[in-house]
Amino acid sequence: MARDDTPNAASVGATERSFRILERLGERQGCGVSELAESLSTSKSTVHNHLQTLKELGYVVQEGDEYRLGLQFLGLGDRARQHHDLYHVAKPETDSLVEAVGERAQVMVEEDGVGIYVYQSLADQAVRTDSHIGTVVDLHATSVGKAYLAHLPDDRLDAVLDQVAFDDQTPSTLTDAEALRTELDEIAERGYAFNDEERTVGMRAVGAPILSADDGRVLGAISVSGPTTRMTGTWYHEEVPEMVAQSAQIIGIRATYS
Amino acid sequence: MARDDTPNAASVGATERSFRILERLGERQGCGVSELAESLSTSKSTVHNHLQTLKELGYVVQEGDEYRLGLQFLGLGDRARQHHDLYHVAKPETDSLVEAVGERAQVMVEEDGVGIYVYQSLADQAVRTDSHIGTVVDLHATSVGKAYLAHLPDDRLDAVLDQVAFDDQTPSTLTDAEALRTELDEIAERGYAFNDEERTVGMRAVGAPILSADDGRVLGAISVSGPTTRMTGTWYHEEVPEMVAQSAQIIGIRATYS
DNA sequence: ACAGTCGTTCTGTTGAGCGGAACACACGCG
DNA sequence: CGCGTGTGTTCCGCTCAACAGAACGACTGT
Numbered sequence: 179m180a181r182d183d184t185p186n187a188a189s190v191g192a193t194e195r196s197f198r199i200l201e202r203l204g205e206r207q208g209c210g211v212s213e214l215a216e217s218l219s220t221s222k223s224t225v226h227n228h229l230q231t232l233k234e235l236g237y238v239v240q241e242g243d244e245y246r247l248g249l250q251f252l253g254l255g256d257r258a259r260q261h262h263d264l265y266h267v268a269k270p271e272t273d274s275l276v277e278a279v280g281e282r283a284q285v286m287v288e289e290d291g292v293g294i295y296v297y298q299s300l301a302d303q304a305v306r307t308d309s310h311i312g313t314v315v316d317l318h319a320t321s322v323g324k325a326y327l328a329h330l331p332d333d334r335l336d337a338v339l340d341q342v343a344f345d346d347q348t349p350s351t352l353t354d355a356e357a358l359r360t361e362l363d364e365i366a367e368r369g370y371a372f373n374d375e376e377r378t379v380g381m382r383a384v385g386a387p388i389l390s391a392d393d394g395r396v397l398g399a400i401s402v403s404g405p406t407t408r409m410t411g412t413w414y415h416e417e418v419p420e421m422v423a424q425s426a427q428i429i430g431i432r433a434t435y436s
Numbered sequence: 437m438a439r440d441d442t443p444n445a446a447s448v449g450a451t452e453r454s455f456r457i458l459e460r461l462g463e464r465q466g467c468g469v470s471e472l473a474e475s476l477s478t479s480k481s482t483v484h485n486h487l488q489t490l491k492e493l494g495y496v497v498q499e500g501d502e503y504r505l506g507l508q509f510l511g512l513g514d515r516a517r518q519h520h521d522l523y524h525v526a527k528p529e530t531d532s533l534v535e536a537v538g539e540r541a542q543v544m545v546e547e548d549g550v551g552i553y554v555y556q557s558l559a560d561q562a563v564r565t566d567s568h569i570g571t572v573v574d575l576h577a578t579s580v581g582k583a584y585l586a587h588l589p590d591d592r593l594d595a596v597l598d599q600v601a602f603d604d605q606t607p608s609t610l611t612d613a614e615a616l617r618t619e620l621d622e623i624a625e626r627g628y629a630f631n632d633e634e635r636t637v638g639m640r641a642v643g644a645p646i647l648s649a650d651d652g653r654v655l656g657a658i659s660v661s662g663p664t665t666r667m668t669g670t671w672y673h674e675e676v677p678e679m680v681a682q683s684a685q686i687i688g689i690r691a692t693y694s
Numbered sequence: 695a696c697a698g699t700c701g702t703t704c705t706g707t708t709g710a711g712c713g714g715a716a717c718a719c720a721c722g723c724g
Numbered sequence: 725c726g727c728g729t730g731t732g733t734t735c736c737g738c739t740c741a742a743c744a745g746a747a748c749g750a751c752t753g754t
Contacts, residue, residue, distance in 0.1 A: 190489040190711070192450035192742065197493050204515035211701060221744045226702065228742095231448040235455050236572070239548050243700065247516035249545065249552040253570025255513030257462035258505035287507065290497050294507040312511025314494070448742070450711065469732055479713045484733065486711095501720095501731065 195220065196228050200247065203238065208246035255312065262287050264388065264398050265296045267432040272299045272400065275425040279418055281404035284309065285388075285429075286322040288398070291341045293323045296398075305405050307378060318358055321373035321385030322399040328365040329387045329396035335362075370419045375406065382409040384418050386426035391434035400426050453478065454486050458505065461496065466504035513570065520545050522646065522656050523554045525690040530557050530658065533683040537676055539662035542567065543646075543687075544580040546656070549599045551581045554656075563663050565636060576616055579631035579643030580657040586623040587645045587654035593620075628677045633664065640667040642676050644684035649692035658684050 198218055203209065211229065215222040229245050232238035237248045259265050268285045276283045282304035285297040293315045300306075309315070317323030317338060327335060339355055365371045373383040385401035402422050403409075409418070456476055461467065469487065473480040487503050490496035495506045517523050526543045534541045540562035543555040551573045558564075567573070575581035575596060585593060597613055623629045631641040643659035660680050661667075667676070 189485040190450050190454065191709095192448050192711080193454040193486060193489050194493060195742095196448065196451040196454070197495065200512060204512055207515075207519065212699085222701080223703080223745080224743055227447040228451060231451050235452060236548065236550075237455065246519055247512060249513075249516050249520070249547050249554065250570065250572070251509055251513040251516050252552065252554065253513075253568070253572070254458060254462055254505060255507075255509040255511075256569045257465075258507050258509050261465065261504055262507070289507050290491075290494065292494075294510065296507065296510065310511070311514045312508065314508065314511070449740095450742080453711095470730080480732080481714080481734080482712055 192228075195224070196232060199225060199228050200232070200237070203245060203247050208241070208244050210243050210245070214245075259296055262296060262398075263436070264429070264433055267436060268388070268398075268400065268429045269297055271425050271429050271432070272297055275299075275400075275402065275421060276301050276304075278421055279402050279404075280304075281402050281408070283400060283402045283422075284322065286315065286320075286326065286385075286399045286401070288317065288326060291317070291338050293317050293320065293326065293399075305381065305403075307381065315377070319373075319377045320401070321371045321383040321403070322401040323385075324358075324362060324365055324373070325371040325385040325387045325401070326396055326399040328362040328371065329389060329394075370423050372419075373401075373403075380406055382406050382414060384409075384414070384422050386419070386423040388426050388433065389430045391431045397430065397433055400429065450486075453482070454490060457483060457486050458490070458495070461503060461505050466499070466502045468501050468503070472503075517554055520554060520656075521694070522687070522691055525694060526646070526656075526658065526687045527555055529683050529687050529690070530555055533557075533658070533660065533679060534559050534562075536679055537660050537662075538562075539660050539666070541658060541660045541680075542580065544573070544578075544584065544643075544657045544659070546575065546584060549575070549596050551575050551578065551584065551657075563639065563661075565639070573635070577631075577635045578659070579629045579641040579661070580659040581643075582616075582620060582623055582631070583629040583643040583645045583659070584654055584657040586620040586629065587647060587652075628681050630677075631659075631661070638664055640664050640672060642667075642672070642680050644677070644681040646684050646691065647688045649689045655688065655691055658687065 195218075199214055202214055202217060206213070211222055211225050214220075214229075215225045218225065229238055229240075232248075233240055233245075236250045239246050239248050264285065264287060272283050272285055276299040280301045280303060282301065283299050284295045286293045287296050288294075295309065295311055295313045295315070298309070298311050315323060317327050327338065330338070339358070370384055370386040373381075373385065375381060381403055382405075383401045383403035385399050387396050388398045388400060389396055400422060402418055453476075457472055460472055460475060464471070469480055469483050472487075473483045476483065487496055487498075490506075491498055491503075494508045497504050497506050522543065522545060530541050530543055534557040538559045538561060540556070540558050542553045542557075544551045545554050546552075553567065553569055553571045553573070556567070556569050573581060575585050585596065588596070597616070628642055628644040631639075631643065633639060639661055640663075641659050641661035643657050645654050646656045646658060647654055658680060660676055
């Protein structure tokens with residue numbers, strides 16, 4: 179369910195094709211029909227039909243010989259985010275956290291076995307990577323994901339781990355389910371999680387869970403990430419974790435009483 | 437093209453149906469199969485097929501007997517917004533404008549004949565309406581839209597006005613094309629536009645165009661809106677316009693040199 | 695003028711998206 | 725307890741529409 183390459187085919191093929199086109203349009207910053215047709219191994223006419231339909235619906239705009247994603251998706255995205263009220267309470271606190279540490283911070287929420295960034299704040303000197311709002315991340319290979327998993331009830335955790343494909347993304351990625359479970363226990367006790375180049379070489383991160391203040395349920399997670407050159411020593415191991423955990427706690431309190 | 441009810445049918449019907457379902461899911465905050473099927477006058481099985489497909493693609497999540505929009509749309513929306521670099525430069529300035537006037541402000545960009553809010557900032561006492569990020573608005577019935585139109589080249593203006601259906605939304609809405617043109621001339625000279633309950637009864641707004649600092653091209657528009665009870669006298673007619681126009685100018689300058 | 699793009703249009707065929715009916719399950723009520 | 729009614733889900737054929745491929749203009753740089 180969580181991964182894209184599910185074996186069972188989608189029942190509505192045309193819809194799947196449309197979204198493949200849209201996703202490709204997002205990756206490249208807009209492109210033409212032929213480029214899309216080739217990269218999706220579909221005929222030009224089919225791609226053209228879909229683009230025309232999406233254009234009429236307002237989800238794609240045409241600029242000369244190029245097609246781009248339409249801004250209407252902002253509306254759908256905003257509507258989807260309104261269900262997760264965590265966003266509104268986390269936004270200001272995340273901004274001040276970024277101001278304090280001078281790196282990058284992101285707020286994650288789980289959806290259907292994967293993590294999705296609902297907010298991201300960047301300091302001026304923060305490292306620009308491919309992650310942004312709406313980025314889908316693995317729960318077991320990020321500091322936010324592990325902080326989240328560490329506080330998940332056992333049955334939910336089992337369900338998530340069953341879906342996870344342990345395809346090591348970097349040489350440091352955990353590939354063993356048991357090793358992950360023992361690390362999650364440590365994280366739960368410690369209160370925050372580290373990520374040392376597991377997902378992206380050259381990047382380290384510190385994540386903390388956002389817990390409901392009354393029933394202790396985990397609502398999401400927040401993390402700060404930066405380059406290995408700056409994330410070192412007690413700054414990486416103590417001071418940043420302290421600040422992240424504190425911000426996470428504040429967000430958790432605000433989320434429960436609002 | 438700009439409006440939804442275009443006579444010519446979409447070539448890919450399944451895609452259109454999928455998006456109708458998604459839009460409906462957005463309006464109601466998630467709902468069930470039967471409710472969707474009835475309101476779209478489609479069979480339950482068809483709706484179910486589409487929902488399953490969208491769920492596998494990650495754009496819809498299922499929670500018990502309810503379906504909701506998935507957070508993946510955040511990614512598509514963010515990608516679409518990246519093309520309009522206006523967003524990044526306008527965000528901080530809009531926030532400080534809101535802090536100064538204590539109402540609501542929104543940044544608009546044109547896309548295919550309609551206006552779309554790419555950012556919105558709310559003060560604590562701001563009026564909550566149905567507008568939010570991604571909201572599609574008519575260019576001729578909003579202060580942002582008119583401020584934008586007033587600085588559009590003649591040929592582009594003609595093209596937009598041809599598409600506009602003058603369906604008066606409130607008793608105050610302008611319904612005559614010529615009357616609109618004369619008002620646009622005044623706006624262009626004055627530098628800002630007013631909106632007195634044209635779109636929403638009880639709401640007034642002041643909008644100013646965001647112009648490129650070098651070639652004077654109009655990039656978008658920004659507006660402040662609030663209730664008629666608070667938007668009165670010189671505050672509405674002079675002070676707020678002054679602040680909005682100043683913010684618009686700052687954004688225009690930052691947008692050109694960045 | 696030519697060959698190389700690009701996007702667009704056309705047409706036939708087949709498979710897939712569709713509606714309708716039947717199913718399984720959860721309620722609430724007498 | 726059944727019943728009635730409400731879900732969401734599954735099944736199954738029929739037909740229409742989504743697809744591939746080829747042909748068409750319009751450009752662009754040889």
